[in-house]
Amino acid sequence: MKFLNQKQLAILLLGILTAPFLYLSFPRLPGSADPAMGGFSREIALHGYCVLVVSFLAGIQWGIHFSKRTEDSVYLVSFLCLALAWFSLLAAGTMLGLSLMLLVVLLAWMEDRRMSEQRVTTLWFWQVRSASSGVICLSLLLAIADLAGR
Numbered sequence: 001m002k003f004l005n006q007k008q009l010a011i012l013l014l015g016i017l018t019a020p021f022l023y024l025s026f027p028r029l030p031g032s033a034d035p036a037m038g039g040f041s042r043e044i045a046l047h048g049y050c051v052l053v054v055s056f057l058a059g060i061q062w063g064i065h066f067s068k069r070t071e072d073s074v075y076l077v078s079f080l081c082l083a084l085a086w087f088s089l090l091a092a093g094t095m096l097g098l099s100l101m102l103l104v105v106l107l108a109w110m111e112d113r114r115m116s117e118q119r120v121t122t123l124w125f126w127q128v129r130s131a132s133s134g135v136i137c138l139s140l141l142l143a144i145a146d147l148a149g150r
Contacts, residue, residue, distance in 0.1 A: 011128050017056070018132040020049055025139035025146075044093035046143050050101045050136065054085040057108050057129075064120060077111045095147045102140040109133040 004012065024046040058078035065075045081104045088104070091097035109129070116126035 007124055010125065014128050014132045017053060018135045021046070021136050021139035024049065025142040041093055043098065043143055043147060046139065047089070047092045047097055047101060050098075050105070050140065051085045051089060053136070054081055054101070054104055054108060057112075058082045061108070061111060061115075064115065077107065081108045081111075095144055098140050098144050098147070102137060102144070105133060105136050105140065109137075 024042055058081055061078035062075045084100060084107075085104045088097045088100035091100070112121070112126060112129050112133075115121045116123065
């Protein structure tokens with residue numbers, strides 16, 4: 001017996017994928033201890049997780065292209081996003097690196113919008129991706145603002 005259909009499962013998984021962004025970017029109170037992050041700063045953990053998520057989302061875009069749902073070269077934009085994301089690790093956890101990740105997430109989001117407008121993906125997928133991308137962008141902006149305020 002199935003408990004979730006494909007749409008429900010995708011929504012659940014993207015929600016789970018997005019939740020750590022909220023935790024990692026929540027502003028710390030002055031004088032409060034940073035939670036144990038395995039020896040990493042919150043910004044480096046956020047940065048690394050964002051690169052992982054962008055890699056996953058690029059894989060979705062490649063899958064859409066190679067399943068012949070589009071004749072478009074959608075994989076070129078996702079490859080650019082992936083290359084920029086990994087390049088950003090040269091400045092991991094810094095304002096520059098997190099700003100580059102923000103740009104990457106916005107580029108991937110714009111590509112998903114384009115695919116939705118072409119009806120390559122479903123409307124509900126675009127809505128879920130928009131919600132998760134919005135949370136990711138907000139999280140990156142909060143982390144960048146926190147670094148700028150130090």
